[in-house]
Amino acid sequence: MLFNLETDSGEQIVFYVVPDTFSAVPRVRIVSARRTLLEIDANEIREALVAHARHETGRCGFSIDATMIPGLAKIRDLSIYETETNLLVYRRRPDKCIERKVLNLSASLLPPRSMDNYLKGLFHYSAIQLEAHGTETVSQLFLLNAVNSLYLSGRILYKNYEVYAENGFSTFMCVDDPYVMLAERIIILGMVERNRSADQIIGHRDALMLKQAAEFAEKLPLDDGKALRKAFKALPPEIAIAFVDPVVRLLTATTPTDMARSGAVAWALDELASFKVVGIRRESALYADTIGEYLGIGPIAEPLLAGFPKILALADILREEARVEHLIAKDLELYHHVESAFEKSVSDEMWETQ
Incomplete structure (x- = not known):
């Protein structure tokens, strides 16, 4: 999906939304104070979209004025969402917002929702759970060049967007114990398969891609x-790929089926070294506070969730299985380096304060 604001004069807002479906007519929802003011289909034609074969009819333009929404010019908290994806298309700039562009990168199937929900309101524009969107849409979000206050968060293959992220973005990432992350992945996939709730928890795209892995996880004793x-000794390769080195692959792969190549750990460490804030999950409060300090907003009272007892218990079982160690060997090597660097950093900081 592509979208862009063309003008906001106060009394009129003009923009376009190009949906993923070639012939679909996009629809938006206009919101203020958590109340829907208007839902409307595209009401203008953009001939250039037809000429460049981006849309069948070009009916992707929107023109909203005060005849549709009385007092439009005075609504400062107005936001516009595409109805099918609930993606924010445009938000009027608030009086105060953080003047930074941030990417909060995660490899976990459980997104950092509490932190996301806290931080996203502090920026002019925000989009979370990026993994729910296609490559074109995510690229569009990085290219909102007119927006200098931007918060993006999600589980995306970093190499595909590195060229954008290095152009003015501050990237954050929290790394977890690979055994805990694997346990979390097994439990979540099994849960969504049992409850038929994959679309709600991991998104429609991942639900399709991880279907076989979810079926496998649901049956695990x-x-x-x-x-x-x-069960893990008999794990078929086509299912195993869902569990192999998720962090290293997130940082170095360009497709979901790419395996970590030789040298991938060093490559991943180089990527992490370029990020503004890197933390470890067991010290999530410190990670959150470091982000708060970097953004100039003070301590964040919404750290990442700690591991649940059931997840930690399963992780302890997985530590005893050589086949599992093989699945996450590169992630284990990466985590060792990150944990060592973290502990040295904390030790040095404590030494300096003595």
């Missing part, structure tokens, strides 16, 4: 260590 180890 999580309370029986011996049976669990046996």
